[in-house]
Every structure is written in structure tokens, then in C-alpha cells.
Amino acid sequence: xxxxxxxxxxxxxxxxxxxxxxxxxxxxxxxxxxxxxxxxxxxxxxxxxxxxxxxxxxxxxxxxxxxxxxxxxxxxxxxxxxxxxxxxxxxxxxxxx
Amino acid sequence: xxxxxxxxxxxxxxxxxxxxxxxxxxxxxxxxxxxxxxxxxxxxxxxxxxxxxxxxxxxxxxxxxxxxxxxxxxxxxxxxxxxxxxxxxxxxxxxxxxxxxxxxxxxxxxxxxxxxxxxxxxxxxxxxxxxxxxxxxxxxxxxxxxxxxxxxxxxxxxx
Numbered sequence: 001x002x003x004x005x006x007x008x009x010x011x012x013x014x015x016x017x018x019x020x021x022x023x024x025x026x027x028x029x030x031x032x033x034x035x036x037x038x039x040x041x042x043x044x045x046x047x048x049x050x051x052x053x054x055x056x057x058x059x060x061x062x063x064x065x066x067x068x069x070x071x072x073x074x075x076x077x078x079x080x081x082x083x084x085x086x087x088x089x090x091x092x093x094x095x096x097x
Numbered sequence: 098x099x100x101x102x103x104x105x106x107x108x109x110x111x112x113x114x115x116x117x118x119x120x121x122x123x124x125x126x127x128x129x130x131x132x133x134x135x136x137x138x139x140x141x142x143x144x145x146x147x148x149x150x151x152x153x154x155x156x157x158x159x160x161x162x163x164x165x166x167x168x169x170x171x172x173x174x175x176x177x178x179x180x181x182x183x184x185x186x187x188x189x190x191x192x193x194x195x196x197x198x199x200x201x202x203x204x205x206x207x208x209x210x211x212x213x214x215x216x217x218x219x220x221x222x223x224x225x226x227x228x229x230x231x232x233x234x235x236x237x238x239x240x241x242x243x244x245x246x247x248x249x250x251x252x253x254x255x256x
Binding site for chain 2: 071077081082086088090
């Protein structure tokens with residue numbers, strides 16, 4: 001549950017808005033920089049955010065190529081749809097029970 | 098399980114074998130599509146009355162609510178009974194309607210007769226990158242009560 005924590009979710013939402021450095025995130029939330037870094041590690045590990053160096057800082061942003069949620073949603077959607085479909089198509093021919 | 102799902106970076110593939118002749122397999126998919134799709138993915142603000150699948154190239158797929166409102170969420174790109182259907186997917190990553198066809202993914206459904214009484218259905222939902230042209234559209238939805246909370250909930254369920 002990478003987004004189960006309210007602070008972590010807030011961090012993720014800020015990154016959806018635009019890429020930010022740790023210090024910026026800490027400035028906008030009532031948490032310390034080490035705490036922000038900790039949350040970012042979890043988000044990064046979950047594949048939700050990526051980071052890149054910029055000068056002496058690291059800039060974090062939502063993984064633009066991930067589309068993780070969409071893909072997972074659609075896997076579920078079609079998996080469920082095809083299972084229901086199999087049941088429907090293998091039923092004896094009785095329309096609209 | 099007889100359903101197989103596989104994902105790549107920008108597509109999802111799923112296939113299933115059903116005990117039915119190819120004509121029936123095709124027909125049920127189109128006629129009963131409203132029953133087949135998971136009901137929680139109704140984007141209407143009201144209770145769903147029916148799902149309409151206009152069975153022709155150029156047709157639309159839409160949900161109609163009990164109050165008569167309509168939600169057009171796919172278009173029929175190819176309709177070739179009993180072998181193949183291609184749909185344009187007009188739902189963006191926030192599960193909101195996408196009206197720009199250039200920013201829609203597509204779903205191809207192929208029906209293959211394994212025997213006269215058995216049909217394999219192969220589904221590929223591809224070109225997600227068309228939805229993901231930057232995150233501008235997603236960002237616009239952050240303040241929208243129906244957008245992000247739903248999206249984040251799905252994210253949360255995932256991880």
C-alpha cells in the first residue's frame with residue numbers, strides 16, 4: 001500500500017502537479033526532510049515516481065512512462081469481462097433470464 | 098484459470114477459450130457486452146439502464162443511464178463478424194471520457210475457431226501511450242472530485 005499513508009499520498013499528489021525536489025516537498029507539508037525522503041523511497045520502490053539529478057539536488061516526478069494504474073485497471077477490467085463472457089457464451093441458448 | 102492476461106509497457110493481452118461455435122462466440126460478445134463488462138466501470142453519474150453496442154464500423158458503444166443520460170466511451174473501428182472487432186477506447190487514465198480520437202487507445206478482439214464447437218477469443222488493448230501524452234490531462238483532473246480520488250484509490254489497491 002504505497003499510497004495508504006496520507007502523507008505519502010500528499011507527496012504523490014504534489015508530484016502529479018509538477019516535479020519537485022525533497023526540500024520543496026518538505027516545505028509544503030508538515031513533515032521533516034528525512035521523512036519526505038523515506039516516503040519517496042517507498043514510492044520509488046513501488047514504481048510510482050522516478051528521480052533525476054539536477055545540480056546538487058534530486059528532482060522527483062511521477063513516472064511518465066509507467067501508466068501503471070491504467071494498465072492494471074485494464075488488466076482487471078478485461079480479465080473480469082472475459083470470465084463473465086465465458087459464462088454467458090456457454091450458457092444454453094436462453095435469452096434474458 | 099482459463100483466462101490468461103499479459104501486460105507489456107503499453108498494452109494488455111488477454112485470451113480465453115469458450116465452448117461455443119465462432120458465430121455464437123462473436124454474437125454473444127457484441128449483444129451481451131453490457132452484461133459482460135464489469136459494472137463498477139460505469140462512468141455515468143446515475144444508475145445504468147443499458148449498454149448499447151452499435152454493431153457496425155463507425156458505430157458507438159455507450160452506456161445509457163436511467164435518466165436518459167449517455168456516456169459514449171468507445172467507437173467501433175472495425176466490425177468483421179465472426180472474426181474480429183476493433184474498438185477505440187475513449188476513456189482516459191482517470192476513467193474520464195476522452196473526446197480526442199488521437200488520444201485514445203484501441204482494443205482488438207479476435208475470434209478463432211479451434212474446433213466447430215470451441216472458439217478462442219484473443220483480446221489486445223494497446224497503444225496506451227496515446228493516453229499518456231505527458232501528464233497534463235491527468236494533472237487537470239487533480240481538483241476534480243471524480244478524478245483523482247478514484248484514480249488514487251486504484252493506485253492504492255494496486256500497490
